[in-house]
Structures are given as structure tokens and as C-alpha cells.
Amino acid sequence: MTERSGPLLEVDHLRVEFFTRRGQVQAVRDVSFHIEPGETLGIVGESGSGKSVTAQALLGLIELPGKITGGDVRWRGESLVGEGCEKVLDRVRGNEIAMVFQDPMTSLNPTFTIGFQIAEVLRRHMGMSRGDAKRRVIELLDLVGIANPTQRVKQHPHEMSGGMRQRVLIAMALACEPQLLIADEPTTALDVTIQAQILELIAELQQELGLAVILITHDLGVVAGVCDRVCVMYAGRIVEQATAVELYGTPGHPYSAGLLRATPRLDEVLPRLVSIDGAPPDLLKPPAGCGFAARCPLAIDRCVSESPTITLHQHEGKDRHVACWRAFDDVLL
Numbered sequence: 488m489t490e491r492s493g494p495l496l497e498v499d500h501l502r503v504e505f506f507t508r509r510g511q512v513q514a515v516r517d518v519s520f521h522i523e524p525g526e527t528l529g530i531v532g533e534s535g536s537g538k539s540v541t542a543q544a545l546l547g548l549i550e551l552p553g554k555i556t557g558g559d560v561r562w563r564g565e566s567l568v569g570e571g572c573e574k575v576l577d578r579v580r581g582n583e584i585a586m587v588f589q590d591p592m593t594s595l596n597p598t599f600t601i602g603f604q605i606a607e608v609l610r611r612h613m614g615m616s617r618g619d620a621k622r623r624v625i626e627l628l629d630l631v632g633i634a635n636p637t638q639r640v641k642q643h644p645h646e647m648s649g650g651m652r653q654r655v656l657i658a659m660a661l662a663c664e665p666q667l668l669i670a671d672e673p674t675t676a677l678d679v680t681i682q683a684q685i686l687e688l689i690a691e692l693q694q695e696l697g698l699a700v701i702l703i704t705h706d707l708g709v710v711a712g713v714c715d716r717v718c719v720m721y722a723g724r725i726v727e728q729a730t731a732v733e734l735y736g737t738p739g740h741p742y743s744a745g746l747l748r749a750t751p752r753l754d755e756v757l758p759r760l761v762s763i764d765g766a767p768p769d770l771l772k773p774p775a776g777c778g779f780a781a782r783c784p785l786a787i788d789r790c791v792s793e794s795p796t797i798t799l800h801q802h803e804g805k806d807r808h809v810a811c812w813r814a815f816d817d818v819l820l
Contacts, residue, residue, distance in 0.1 A: 494521040495563060495667055495699050496545070502557035503544050510771045514540045516723040522667070527693060527700045529710035529731070531746065532720035535767060538703045542671050546584060547576045581612055585660035589672035591652035595644040601655045602640025608662045627658040632688060650681035657688065669701045674709065686713055708750045711735065719743045722767050722778030725797060728808040739800065739809035741783045785813045
């Protein structure tokens with residue numbers, strides 16, 4: 488395939504709905520973003536905000552009762568949504584875009600050794616012989632920092648720690664040398680020390696291999712030193728897009744500010760953590776106005792009746808994208 492300039496991945500007005508007995512759950516609503524080659528993009532938000540569903544939609548992994556009901560996803564200009572996209576998805580999944588899921592125990596088969604499972608990826612996707620695949624598995628385990636890989640290939644998942652299993656999943660994702668790695672909550676089930684090691688590993692691999700990375704997390708602290716840009720999701724929508732430096736310095740949306748207030752800071756002797764009162768709206772019946780209005784200390788009548796779209800704002804001489812009628816008005820950290 489010929490090289491093309493521009494973004495690797497473009498998402499335009501993506502909509503995903505789940506059809507349940509109670510009605511249609513609007514899980515992802517009008518989501519748009521892009522990622523450039525070699526860039527790290529963070530997608531953050533509370534549980535249920537639509538982050539993981541968005542990630543699954545990128546690779547056509549939405550299953551019934553869910554369905555992509557609108558918008559487009561383009562990989563290097565080729566659509567991954569709609570009729571005729573299956574051949575493109577079959578080529579792209581695992582080869583050009585790879586995904587690391589949040590729970591390694593459910594992502595790895597407990598009945599096979601980790602060496603066999605990684606080798607199967609290489610043999611199926613890259614047509615490697617058994618011997619070549621075995622050698623490549625050892626190289627991949629070494630790449631992700633697993634000591635004594637020649638012995639580790641013989642182990643089953645239950646014989647490894649949580650952090651080690653997550654490294655195995657990363658090795659499996661990198662097996663076919665993808666250009667984009669999607670990491671969906673890769674540190675959720677790990678203790679703080681191991682979390683830091685996994686994030687450092689992803690950052691090192693990105694630099695070494697020239698990967699683009701989409702890092703999905705509920706923790707703004709996780710993306711602080713890793714991501715170039717951040718998308719903040721709430722109630723199925725992106726409410727703010729900014730560079731990590733801009734977002735941490737001056738959040739434009741009250742929800743972004745709330746997430747930051749709930750993140751521990753190392754420069755405070757006794758960190759003051761402030762929770763966000765209330766709960767996200769029911770996406771069976773999304774509110775007519777802003778989804779955050781019922782929890783927002785800055786809400787006005789317009790916020791309740793009219794839903795803001797993500798809009799370009801000029802703030803301190805920089806372009807900022809925020810979906811809020813009172814963007815930058817009076818956000819207190």
C-alpha cells in the first residue's frame with residue numbers, strides 16, 4: 488500500500504447504540520477525533536462514559552445487541568464502517584492496528600502456554616513456520632522486559648503475575664508490528680508500582696518502534712506524563728480535546744476540572760481530593776441539554792435545554808476545543 492500523509496486514524500461523528508428490552512442505549516454519541524503517526528492520544532472519563540465502546544468500534548468489535556448507527560472510521564483513508572468493510576477490517580485488525588485489553592486473565596487462554604498463544608498469532612497472521620514463530624516469540628518477550636524468555640514461553644497464564652500477563656498481551660499485540668496500539672485500561676487490575684512499569688514500557692516501545700498509541704483510562708494521572716493530546720469523554724460524548732499540558736494547566740470544561748480535582752497531586756503535603764457529586768445521566772434517555780448540567784456548579788438555564796457541541800475557543804492565545812456554554816468562564820482547580 489502506498490504511503491499517505493495525514494492522520495493514521497480519523498473518527499467522524501461516530502454513533503454506537505445498544506438495543507435492549509428497555510430501549511436504545513446511546514453509548515457513543517457524535518464522537519470525532521484523529522491520531523497522527525507516532526502520537527499518543529489519551530481518552531479519559533468515568534466508567535460508562537463510552538471509552539471502551541469507542542475503542543471496540545474502531546476495530547469493528549461491536550456485537551449484537553450493539554451496532555454502529557452513524558459516522559465513519561477511516562484508517563489511512565479507508566473506511567472501517569459499513570458495507571464492504573470486512574475485507575479491510577480483516578487486513579487491519581491485529582496487523583496494522585492492535586489492541587491490549589484491560590483484563591489479561593480473560594484475554595489469555597488458561598489451557599495453553601503463553602508461547603503457544605503468541606506463536607499462533609505469528610503463524611496465522613504472518614505465515615511463519617513453527618521454528619521461526621518460536622524464535623520470534625522469545626524476541627518479543629525479551630522486548631517487553633520479561634526475564635528468561637526461553638523458560639517463560641513454557642508457562643501457562645496462571646503461573647505468571649498480573650503485570651507479567653499484561654506484558655505478554657503487549658507482546659502479542661506487537662507480534663505483527665502494528666502502526667497503532669490501542670491500550671484499553673491496561674493498568675486497571677495492577678498495583679501502583681506495576682502500573683508505572685507498564686506505562687513506562689508502552690512509552691519506551693512507542694519511541695523504539697514508532698508506534699501511535701491510543702491510551703484509554705479513567706485516571707487523568709495516568710496520562711499526565713505519557714500522552715501528547717487528551718480527549719475527555721462524558722456520557723458518550725467528547726467534551727474537551729487539548730494537549731496534556733493545556734488540559735492540566737487550564738481545563739476548559741467543568742467536568743475536566745472535576746477529574747483533575749479528584750486526582751492526587753505530588754506537590755501537596757496532604758492532597759485534597761474532591762469528588763464530583765451526582766451520577767452520569769441515563770443514556771436510554773439522554774438529557775436534552777448538556778449531559779453534565781445536573782452535576783455542574785456552573786450550569787445555567789441554557790445548559791439544561793440546549794446541548795453544546797465541541798467548538799473551537801481561543802484561550803490565552805491558543806486554540807482549544809470544548810463542548811460547554813461556559814467554557815473557561817470560572818473553572819476552579
